[in-house]
Amino acid sequence: MTSIPSPAIVAQSVTKRLSRRILWLFCLAYILPGFVGREPWKNADVSAFGYMLEIFKGQSSWLAPQSLGQAAEGSALLPYWLGVWAMQLSPSWLEPAFAVRLPFMLLLVLTFLATWHGVYYLARSPRALPVVFAFGGEAKPKDYARTIADGGLLALIACLGLAQFSHETTPALPQVCFTSIIFYAVSAMPYHRIAAALAFLMGLLGLTISGAPSVAMALGLGSVFIFATDTQFEDSKRDAVERIDRVRYGLWMFFCVVCAAVVATTLNLWRFTAALPVAAWSEAQTASRLLLWFAWPAWPLAIWTLWRWRRQYTSLHVALPLLFVSVAVLSMLFTHISDRALLLGLPAMATLAAFALPTLERRLSALIDWFTLFFFSVVGLLIWGIWITMQTGTSSQSIMLVNKLVPGYEPSFSWLPFLVAILGTLSWVYLVLWRVGRHRTAMWKSMVLPAGGTALCWLLLMTLWLPMLDFARSYAPLVHRVAETVGKQPCVQIHGLNPGQAAAFSYHGAMQLQALKPDGKCTWLIVDADAESSLSSVNMSLWRFVTKVRRPTDDNEDVLLYRRVN
Secondary structure: OOOOOOOOEEEEHOOOOOOHHHHHHHHHHHOEEOOOOOOOOOOOHHHHHHHHHHHHOOOOOOOOOOOOOOEOOOOOOOOHHHHHHHHHHHHOOOOOOHEEEEEHHHHHHHHHHHHHHHHHHOOOHHHHHHOOOOOEEOOOOOHHHHHHHHHHHHHHHHHHHHHHHHHOOHHHHHHHHHHHHHHHHHHHHHHOOOHHHHHHHHHHHHHHHHHOOOHHHHHHHHHHHHHHHHHHEEEEEEEEOOHHHHHHHHHHHHHHHHHHHHHHHOOOOOOOOOOOOOHHHHHHHHHHHHHHHHHOOOHHHHHHHHHHHHHHHHOHHHHHHHHHHHHHHHHHHOOOOOHHHOOOHHHHHHHHHHHHHOOOOHHHHHHHHHHHHHHHHHHHHHHHHHHHHHHOOOOOOHHHHHHHHHOOOOOOOOOOHHHHHHHHHHHHHHHHHHHHHHHHOOOOEEEHHHHHHHHHHHHHOOOOOOHHHHHHHHHHHHHHHHHHHHOOOOOOEEEEOOHHHHHHHHHHHHOOOEEOOOOOOOEEEEHHHHHHHHOOOOHHHEEEEEEEEOOOOOOOEEEEEEEEEE
C-alpha cells in the first residue's frame, strides 16, 4: 500500500500532557451548573419531566409515555425510564426534579469519556501519526494521541450548542451519549476488540431506544463499511488487525445493526418524520446560522482539518468523524428538530477540530487565542455588569431592559451562587495566566481558552442569572399566580394545555389534573387561551369565568380560569 504523507509535523516537546486535575475541573465546571439548583424549563425539559412523573405515578405505560392522553413526541423510551428509575431509587427528601437529573449527569460524563477515548484511539491509527524525523525527536505515538484527545475534549466543551441541550432531561442527551459510545467503539476496535464490540452493541441499542433508530441504522451501517474497507492497520506490526478478525468483527457489527433494527420494530420505535428541505433562501440562511453558532468554534477547525488532511479522506481518523458529522447534518436538514439533530454530530466535529491542532500555523493559533480571550472576557464582564446593576439599581437603562424582557422579576441575592461565580471568574484569570506563562508550546493550547471561556460564561449564567432565567423560562411564576386564585385543590380539570404546562401545574402546584369531561366533579377548570374556541362543544353553563392569568414573560401563554357553578 502506498504511504500517504502526514501533514502533522509534531515534535515531542509540544505533546505536553494536560493536567488531569485541570481537565476534570473543566468538566465539573461545565457539568454541574445547569443540573443543580434550577427549575425545569419549557418546553422539552419540563415536558419530559412530566412524562416521567406520569410513569412514576403509574398513570402512564412504560412503553407508551403519555401525559393526560397526550403521547410523547418521537419514539424515545430510555430517557423517561432513567428518570423514573432515579425517582424510585432516590430518598424521599430529594426533589424529584433534581433526582431525574442524576442519571443525565452521568450520561454527560460518559459522553466526555467516550469522546476522549475515541479521539485517542483514532490518533493512534498509523495514518494519523505525525511525520517521523530523520534524526528522531518526533512525538511518541501515545503522547501524541493523548494530546490530540485532550484537544478534542476541550473542543467539545467549547461548542456553544452543547451547553443547554446537554443539561436537559430530554432524549437529546442520551442520544448524543450513545452516539459518542458508537464513535468510541469503532475507533477502539483495533485495540480493545471485546470491549469495543460490546460498546458498539450498547451504543446502537441505546441510541435506538432513546428515539433515534434511523440515525442508529445510518451510523451502524456506515461504521461497518468504514471498518470493513479500512486497511491501514495491515501495515502496522503492532496492534495489527488480521484479515480474519476484520471479517469476524465486521460481521459482529452488522449483527448489532440487525439487533437494533429488531428492537426498534418490536417496540414500535420507527417514526419517519423526514421531509425534503424547502429550497428557499430563508431556509438556507436559517440552516447556515444554526451551523455557524451551534458548532462554534469546532467547525472552522474541522474545515481546516478536511483541507490539510485532504489526501486521507479514506483514513479512519478522517472518514469516521466525517461520517458522524454528515449523518447529523443530513438529519438537521431533513427533520424538524434541526438543533437537537445537529447535537449528535458535535463529538465528531470536535474530533475533526482536534486533528487541526498539529497543522495549525503559529499566527492562526495566536489569532484564535486573542479572539477567544477578548470575546469571553467581554461576555463575562457583560454578565457581571448586568447582574450588578440589577442588584444595586445604579443603571436605569439596564433595569428598563430587564423589566422589558422579564417583566415582574424581582432581583434576589444568594451568597453561594455569588461565591461560586467569584471563584469561576478568578479561575478564568488564572487560566489565562497559566496558558500564556507555562504552556506556550503545548499542542492543545488553542483549545484551552475556548473551553475555559465557554465553561466560565455557562457558570456565570447558571449562578448569577439563574433566578432570572428560572423566572423567564419556567412555568413556576404562572403556576403560582394561578394557585393564588385556585388555592390547594384535590383536583383541577384542564383543557388545551400542552404537556409542559400540565407537568408544571402538577409539580409546582401539587394539583391533581384531569382532562375536561362532562361528568367531571372538579371545582376549577384551567383552559389555555388559544384553545378557548374549542370550548364551544362543551356545556359551559356549568362553569363561570373567573379571570385570565398571564405568564409574566410570554404574552402568548395566557390561561383562563373557570369555577364550577354549584
